[in-house]
Amino acid sequence: MFKRLREPDSEWVTIEIDGESRRVPKDETVAAAVLADRIGHCRTTPVSGAPRAPYCLMGVCFECLMEIDGIPNRQACMVPVAEGMVIRRQNGAGSVVGLQVGTEKDG
Amino acid sequence: MVQGFDALVVGGGLTGIAVACGLLERGLDTAVLDEGDVAFRASRGTFGLVWLSGKGDGMPHYVDWTRLSTELWPEFAAHLQELTGVDTEYAKCGGLYYCLGDTHFAERMGVLERINAVAEGPGVIYEVWDRPQLLKQMPMVGPDVTAAIYCADDGDCNPLRLLHALHKAFKMRGGVYLQNRKVTALGSQGARTVVTAGQEKFQCDRLVLAAGLGNIQIGALIGLTVPMAPSRGQILVSQRVAPVLPMLSHVIRQTSEGSIMFGDSFEDVGFDATVTPNVIGDIARNAVRTYPFLKSVRIVRAWGCLRPMPHDRYPIYDAIPDLPNAFIVNSHSGVTLAAVHVNALAAKIADGDLGPDLACYRMGRFDVQKIA
Amino acid sequence: MAEHFEFAVIGAGPAGLAAAALAAQTGVAAVVLDEQPTLGGQIYRSIEQSPLSDSNILGDDYRIGEGLVWAFRASGARHLGGTDVWMVGTDRGIGLASDGKARIVTADRILIAVGSQERAVPFPGWTLPGVMTAGAGQILLKSAAVVPSDGVVLAGTGPLLFLIAAQYVRAGVSLKAVLDMTPRANYVRAAPYLPAALTAGNYIGKGLSYMREIRKAGVAVTGAVRDLRAVGGERLEAVTYSAAGRRHRIDTGLLMVHFGVIPNTSLSRSIGIDHEWDARQVCWRPRTDEWGNTSVDGIAVAGDCAGIWGAQAAAHAGRLAALEAARALGRIDTAERDGQAAPDRAFLRRDRRVRPFLEVLYSPESCLDAELEDDVLVCRCEEITAGQVRQAAQLGCMGPNQVKAFLRAGMGPCQGRQCGDTVARLTARAGGKSMAEVGFLRPRPPIKPISIETLAKIEEAAAAMPDIEQA
Numbered sequence: 014m015f016k017r018l019r020e021p022d023s024e025w026v027t028i029e030i031d032g033e034s035r036r037v038p039k040d041e042t043v044a045a046a047v048l049a050d051r052i053g054h055c056r057t058t059p060v061s062g063a064p065r066a067p068y069c070l071m072g073v074c075f076e077c078l079m080e081i082d083g084i085p086n087r088q089a090c091m092v093p094v095a096e097g098m099v100i101r102r103q104n105g106a107g108s109v110v111g112l113q114v115g116t117e118k119d120g
Numbered sequence: 121m122v123q124g125f126d127a128l129v130v131g132g133g134l135t136g137i138a139v140a141c142g143l144l145e146r147g148l149d150t151a152v153l154d155e156g157d158v159a160f161r162a163s164r165g166t167f168g169l170v171w172l173s174g175k176g177d178g179m180p181h182y183v184d185w186t187r188l189s190t191e192l193w194p195e196f197a198a199h200l201q202e203l204t205g206v207d208t209e210y211a212k213c214g215g216l217y218y219c220l221g222d223t224h225f226a227e228r229m230g231v232l233e234r235i236n237a238v239a240e241g242p243g244v245i246y247e248v249w250d251r252p253q254l255l256k257q258m259p260m261v262g263p264d265v266t267a268a269i270y271c272a273d274d275g276d277c278n279p280l281r282l283l284h285a286l287h288k289a290f291k292m293r294g295g296v297y298l299q300n301r302k303v304t305a306l307g308s309q310g311a312r313t314v315v316t317a318g319q320e321k322f323q324c325d326r327l328v329l330a331a332g333l334g335n336i337q338i339g340a341l342i343g344l345t346v347p348m349a350p351s352r353g354q355i356l357v358s359q360r361v362a363p364v365l366p367m368l369s370h371v372i373r374q375t376s377e378g379s380i381m382f383g384d385s386f387e388d389v390g391f392d393a394t395v396t397p398n399v400i401g402d403i404a405r406n407a408v409r410t411y412p413f414l415k416s417v418r419i420v421r422a423w424g425c426l427r428p429m430p431h432d433r434y435p436i437y438d439a440i441p442d443l444p445n446a447f448i449v450n451s452h453s454g455v456t457l458a459a460v461h462v463n464a465l466a467a468k469i470a471d472g473d474l475g476p477d478l479a480c481y482r483m484g485r486f487d488v489q490k491i492a
Numbered sequence: 493m494a495e496h497f498e499f500a501v502i503g504a505g506p507a508g509l510a511a512a513a514l515a516a517q518t519g520v521a522a523v524v525l526d527e528q529p530t531l532g533g534q535i536y537r538s539i540e541q542s543p544l545s546d547s548n549i550l551g552d553d554y555r556i557g558e559g560l561v562w563a564f565r566a567s568g569a570r571h572l573g574g575t576d577v578w579m580v581g582t583d584r585g586i587g588l589a590s591d592g593k594a595r596i597v598t599a600d601r602i603l604i605a606v607g608s609q610e611r612a613v614p615f616p617g618w619t620l621p622g623v624m625t626a627g628a629g630q631i632l633l634k635s636a637a638v639v640p641s642d643g644v645v646l647a648g649t650g651p652l653l654f655l656i657a658a659q660y661v662r663a664g665v666s667l668k669a670v671l672d673m674t675p676r677a678n679y680v681r682a683a684p685y686l687p688a689a690l691t692a693g694n695y696i697g698k699g700l701s702y703m704r705e706i707r708k709a710g711v712a713v714t715g716a717v718r719d720l721r722a723v724g725g726e727r728l729e730a731v732t733y734s735a736a737g738r739r740h741r742i743d744t745g746l747l748m749v750h751f752g753v754i755p756n757t758s759l760s761r762s763i764g765i766d767h768e769w770d771a772r773q774v775c776w777r778p779r780t781d782e783w784g785n786t787s788v789d790g791i792a793v794a795g796d797c798a799g800i801w802g803a804q805a806a807a808h809a810g811r812l813a814a815l816e817a818a819r820a821l822g823r824i825d826t827a828e829r830d831g832q833a834a835p836d837r838a839f840l841r842r843d844r845r846v847r848p849f850l851e852v853l854y855s856p857e858s859c860l861d862a863e864l865e866d867d868v869l870v871c872r873c874e875e876i877t878a879g880q881v882r883q884a885a886q887l888g889c890m891g892p893n894q895v896k897a898f899l900r901a902g903m904g905p906c907q908g909r910q911c912g913d914t915v916a917r918l919t920a921r922a923g924g925k926s927m928a929e930v931g932f933l934r935p936r937p938p939i940k941p942i943s944i945e946t947l948a949k950i951e952e953a954a955a956a957m958p959d960i961e962q963a
Binding site for chain 3: 132154156157158161163164280283284287288291297299300356358359377382394395396397398400401404405407408414415416417418419420421422423
């Protein structure tokens with residue numbers, strides 16, 4: 014769906030998107046990195062489980078909520094990537110860190 | 121032109137619309153006069169507890185009245201859902217009162233013991249859970265929680281769904297809902313009360329003033345000092361998360377949608393519904409002490425809401441002097457008491473007599489009441 | 493003692509940068525607070541470190557930002573980047589959060605310069621992955637040099653649609669189609685305003701040059717498009733629309749839409765500042781005087797968050813607000829303020845002559861007038877449909893706040909930024925009222941989500957600041 018006009022260089026960092034390792038420019042936001050990775054959708058909704066993807070990329074729509082470094086409900090378009098960052102699609106409402114809970118509604 | 125109704129209720133919040141539904145059910149042709157989209161609207165800001173334990177310290181009848189409402193609630197909720205299709209999500213799930221330290225525990229026990237010492241009915245039936253017992257049920261509580269008091273009669277509902285359901289029921293039963301009407305004068309013509317709202321006049325055989333804090337201003341139109349004041353409560357609500365709280369406490373509950381509500385302050389600050397950083401900071405600190413694992417949960421909204429609080433915190437149910445068949449109804453427990461307001465209270469108002477058992481809620485109990 | 497700012501400017505776009513720089517020149521201690529780590533706002537995003545090797549892609553207008561940033565850097569004003577402003581009180585207490593820590597600061601004067609957001613216009617399928625705003629596409633281009641790889645359909649109305657199309661052409665992106673939803677009648681209605689518009693900056697000429705560039709690249713531009721639909725299951729598969737009397741379909745995995753921009757009023761509304769409905773711009777905006785002063789003492793607004801006048805006007809409006817701040821703070825007197833403001837006022841008078849033409853030509857009314865089908869989602873967060881909102885309105889909901897209470901529309905994390913105006917519009921229609929009459933959703937602090945732990949840690953700051961308690 015999207016591609017980068019830039020070529021990889023030494024300034025790029027390694028992050029993990031849904032379990033897969035990726036090299037991305039260090040000045041990108043998580044949302045840009047995820048879109049360039051063609052993962053299609055970044056979350057499913059807590060209401061109906063519908064897939065959603067980043068919509069506005071400027072912090073207004075809250076469609077790009079993802080689990081970043083274990084914390085759910087973060088706006089991927091507002092968070093810059095960082096070396097070693099772990100990014101996961103968020104299914105439904107997202108679980109709470111530090112507590113094992115039953116299966117998620119929209120898992 | 122004057123419009124005539126059997127009954128007119130001023131106020132479209134939980135208390136007004138509940139009484140109005142009850143009057144309709146008793147065959148009275150009923151209209152509700154409400155303000156606009158922006159008003160005090162305590163009913164939109166409430167926490168959603170249907171709660172018995174701890175209520176009525178100093179007013180024995182209030183324990184029974186609240187108990188009656190909690191007993192009526194299951195049928196009331198089922199009936200509303202059957203009629204409107206709106207699920208109020210009522211659950212008599214039992215509620216916890218968390219004690220953070222021995223002093224806190226002793227204070228709470230004192231309240232419950234005082235209530236039960238003078239209770240006419242069963243009073244509050246509760247269990248004290250020490251920390252090991254609590255940890256079996258709620259292993260996620262923080263180390264500062266030393267004990268909990270459990271009451272099986274306590275529960276919760278979705279107060280906004282309740283408001284929606286009552287409005288829908290009122291409309292479906294043929295009630296007349298008139299918005300953007302602000303009462304500007306009250307008077308009488310023979311045996312009927314006349315309500316003026318701007319250019320319009322309404323006549324009725326039964327008038328109920330149930331406008332929450334608005335009753336202060338409406339009362340002033342006829343020289344009636346309503347003995348109540350705003351009490352600000354601030355509430356925090358989180359983004360939705362997967363279900364993590366199997367039980368509710370009096371200040372933290374997870375809704376069926378998954379958001380977690382953190383309540384709620386009692387502040388005597390006049391007509392100021394502002395959210396203040398140090399109060400929401402206090403609420404957040406209490407939350408982190410109670411449930412440390414919730415620390416990374418994100419708060420998406422905080423609000424301040426003004427409770428219509430009678431000076432002694434108990435309801436006001438009274439006839440209005442000098443107006444025929446006119447009543448004033450004020451309570452800050454519009455959720456818990458909704459079931460009894462629809463039933464017992466509406467029945468008494470329909471009869472035109474509140475009767476001796478509600479005499480303890482008359483305004484005469486306050487020395488401050490004055491006819492100007 | 494808690495931190496105190498003399499002049500706190502919220503937003504590092506053109507209005508905020510120009511305001512802070514000029515205020516600093518008059519001796520006012522100015523600090524710019526912005527959620528982004530870098531300067532420029534969305535319009536000049538990544539201006540100091542563009543990821544694009546070809547600087548011609550974004551065009552000359554983008555480079556104007558370089559001068560603004562340079563002047564800001566030279567002025568001595570401070571910049572606190574990566575800082576969320578999550579609440580502002582009428583006492584000018586400001587709740588800040590950065591790096592997971594929250595604090596409360598105070599300011600003598602506050603300037604809100606948070607710019608605009610794209611107008612959310614629901615249509616069938618608009619929540620499918622693969623549908624996004626044209627502004628989002630532009631942000632990806634500016635900030636990350638990320639562009640569509642397999643083609644894109646652009647649809648909607650407004651100048652930005654053609655700007656991004658031209659930028660994509662320069663970047664070598666394949667444009668499957670540009671679907672211009674501007675009704676033909678709007679050209680006739682706008683024509684009388686054209687002569688005045690031609691006396692403003694070179695806006696019309698630039699717009700025409702974008703269109704020439706697009707057509708020269710062989711892109712199919714379709715005019716008078718109606719009834720846009722995004723079609724797909726788990727994601728976008730195609731776009732369908734009506735034009736020239738029949739339905740058309742384009743297979744595409746990516747659709748970018750644009751329906752103009754509206755002021756970003758979340759913060760100003762959450763404070764309780766008075767707002768008014770602007771029928772020409774079809775949006776709410778704070779009620780202000782010429783200097784940006786609002787109904788709340790000491791809090792001003794400037795730039796597109798005060799009304800849509802464009803990036804260049806925003807910088808000048810920011811300067812007016814800075815001069816007023818300098819006057820209020822005793823650095824200059826009224827005569828000096830007025831003297832220094834003369835060139836900015838002259839610029840704004842001339843620049844604004846283009847607006848009536850643009851407002852009429854690119855009026856969103858035709859896109860908003862389309863009768864929304866009952867099953868189209870209006871509130872994206874809580875998944876509330878147009879039909880549900882209509883039903884609530886029939887029950888007597890007098891405005892969007894009661895609809896929110898009944899349905900949860902506007903109660904999700906975006907707090908009605910996307911659905912607020914649509915819910916109000918549906919309520920207004922059902923009740924035969926105007927937008928001004930039904931009012932708007934009141935956003936609640938925190939206007940940016942903030943963790944419980946972060947909130948719990950503001951104790952020290954608040955304790956050191958007794959006056960905040962009176963907020």
